Amino acid sequence: MSILIYIDHADGQIKKSALEAISYGAALAKNLNTTAEAIVLGKVNEDLAGLGAYGLSAVHQAADEAFDKADAQALAKTVAGVAGTLSAEVVIFAANANGIALAPRVAVRLKAGLVSSAVALPDTHTEAGFTVKKVVFSGKAFAHVKINTPVKVITLTGNSYPAQKAAGTATVSQLDLHPDLSKVTITGVQKVEGEVPLTEAEIVVSGGRGLKGPENWNLITDLAHVLHGAVACSRPVADDGWRPHHEHVGQTGIQIAPNLYIAIGISGAIQHLGGVNRSKTIVVINKDPEAPFFKAADYGIIGDAFEVVPRLTEAIKAIKG
Amino acid sequence: MKILVAVSKAPDTTAKITFKDNNTAFNEDGVQWIVNPYDEWYALVRAIELKEAAPDTIIHLVSVDDSGADVILRKALALGGDEAIRVNIKPTDSFSVASQLAAVAREGAYDLILTGKETIDFNDGAVPGMLAELLDIPCIPVATKLTVENGKAVVVKEIEGGEQTEEVAFPVLISCAKGMAKQRMAGIRNVIAARSKTIKVVEPVAVDRLTEAVSFELPAAKTGVKMIEAGQEAELARLLHEEAKVF
Structure with a gap:
């Protein structure tokens, strides 16, 4: 036994x-x-x-x-x-x-x-x-x-x-063991170099439609890099091709439970919450005070992501020295 | 090519989840049922795309459920598929479903079996692997692309932090995730045509009950959000560092 x-x-x-x-x-x-x-x-x-x-x-x-x-x-x-x-x-x-x-x-x-x-x-x-x-x-x-x-x-x-x-x-x-001949052949591996895998990440920074376009994703990645976290996104963002599908968290994407989840410009539809609500601490940044995500959050800021996020990134950088 | 697509009935993604009978059973009152999204959007639509490219392809749908799932099978048949098979038993755990599907799959001698990566109610994601093991065929789970090249399946699947391309001969089972196909709607003509397609009802095989859900609970609600004024990001950073201690 x-x-x-x-x-x-x-x-x-x-x-x-x-x-x-x-x-x-x-x-x-x-x-x-x-x-x-x-x-x-x-x-x-x-x-x-x-x-x-x-x-x-x-x-x-x-x-x-x-x-x-x-x-x-x-x-x-x-x-x-x-x-x-x-x-x-x-x-x-x-x-x-x-x-x-x-x-x-x-x-x-x-x-x-x-x-x-x-x-x-x-x-x-x-x-x-x-x-x-x-x-x-x-x-x-x-x-x-x-x-x-x-x-x-x-x-x-x-x-x-x-x-x-x-x-x-x-x-x-x-153990003197050897595998049977594989029926499946691996012909290629494409890894995103230097990124923390989403499912293993302790900190995840995630962006939604509030970011207005893929060209603004540096807001998300800059904050993620300062925190050594992974980058994620909401479903509409992946559906519109702003970000790759493997970054989509939510009910029909990847379900995660990091120590810290920062949701930026994501309203918090029930399908999204299902994928992230086991995160230990949730921070929501959204300009809409009625965004349902605030009800599921630990910390919230109502404000424009384009102003709030760079300031938060700088503030965290300052603490980390 | 002969394709079997397994579909299940699932509660709508916006359904409010509650339980009854002292939290021992899912409360189905007022729940709208849909085809499990992974089964429909990715497995079934990809099968239809393959048939569009090779019209002699045969697509069978299969579901393990009671007659309550017929409406779901009709909906799936309106998207495409030649006929459907329903194994007449309420699904219990992954092993029971896989065992029923195995009986159907053996009967039909399919080249390709497609499933969703998991159902959105029980989230085991275990039926594909179990079914493949029961059939002694390879299985590529959580695949995001599937093409047929030189008589083989070329599949891209998700791995931690990236993706991997694999090649395998038929027969094979592939569980499908986002990226596999573009969601589509059934036209009214297809909805009408689906009414005359066959749903063959077969009786279940005997299977041992290996697991059972004995009770359910909802996640603990958050105790209340602490709001910080825009402009006070340094305060948020301090709280995350000193209070939540997350960095």
């Missing part, structure tokens, strides 16, 4: 969402009186034993570089196999692009119930049994979902459980 966490990585680096998943799995293991172990497929340039600091007792690595190009079908087969060997009780993934590809497949292979997009540790001792809180209705509500099966799979929403580092060392073992 153990908790198995899938460690997602890119370009040799372990993702922040994977560290959150490890801390989450370690806390769950503690509640269930068992151990937290992790699986790493492919090459990483980080000290795996050091992951013990996040609460892992063991890391199992299959370092074959073929895993870095393997498709979800091949990866899921390997993860499910290792989960079976370790008699893992719960398998945990980050709810990101790879998690959404792998977790459903692993769940089917293990005949396990799956909860996607968990936002809190499972309740393990309730009357209902093992229940997990997750986002439903695109952020407008939460559900407590009971898993009926002996083996369980969970994907953890980014920024909903903090990565907690203490002391400790994990044992690292190498």
Whole structure:
């Protein structure tokens, strides 16, 4: 019996969402009186034993570089196999692009119930049994979902459980495993260089139609850069082609939960709020005092974004020195 | 090419979400139902575009739901698609839906299965991966572009901080997100034509219930917004730094 966490990585680096998943799995293991172990497929340039600091007792690595190009079908087969060997009780993934590809497949292979997009540790001792809180209705509500099966799979929403580092060392073992031949071939990767990925960002600065046009986006990016944050936008902005679709946050875009969300020139339609209302602190800057977003905000300024935002950027710069 | 498009019924995006029976069930009173936006705007419309480019393409729609979903299937058929299949059971969790879809997909031997990236009610995004695993075929989730080149699917999908292009042979399952196709409206002539299209009702297969939602809650309301005068941005910066401690 153990908790198995899938460690997602890119370009040799372990993702922040994977560290959150490890801390989450370690806390769950503690509640269930068992151990937290992790699986790493492919090459990483980080000290795996050091992951013990996040609460892992063991890391199992299959370092074959073929895993870095393997498709979800091949990866899921390997993860499910290792989960079976370790008699893992719960398998945990980050709810990101790879998690959404792998977790459903692993769940089917293990005949396990799956909860996607968990936002809190499972309740393990309730009357209902093992229940997990997750986002439903695109952020407008939460559900407590009971898993009926002996083996369980969970994907953890980014920024909903903090990565907690203490002391400790994990044992690292190498697995002599190799992926099946991939049916999917990766032919190109286009990354926006130097930008913080939206789903992992702790600070997000977002612009709406109030910015009047894409030529004014430097207001948003300047503020984001000062805060080392990511840039996002509302749906109309993406629909009009002012900004790329992958920056659209809201019900039909990306759902995020950063520590700070600054909405500039966004009125706050219910569909937009669903995608951002789990942000811990929300700042709204809008010239319309009736903008519904103010009701969902922690701090608000009624004013012209073209005047307010540059002054805010300067004020933050001054504090940061 | 034979395409299967999975569509589900979902509450309108502007619907107020409330719960009943001591927060154990979604309150459907007064809710307007729509075709799940990802299924309609992206999966179905892209399938129709592919058929427009290759007219011998066959498109089947499928939904796992009771007869309450027929109106949604008619709406989808008005956009396009040759016929629809409804598996006659209320959807419960992702695995049950994926299992019902798998039975339909096996029967039809489709080259391409398209779904939305997730439904806007339960937001699991798990049906595509589960269905693909049950069918033992590849799946590319959260795709924003799909073209057919040299008999293969060329797909662009979102990854953290960018996108990735992938190539795969058929059969394949692709879950669709924004960018995949341009939203369109059904003309009145198509709405009328859709009335005579077939909705084939099939009975469900037996599936174990792996998960169930036992209760729901709404997010805690904000306690009140602190308004700062325009011109006092330094004060906002100070509050964010010292009070909210977000930077």
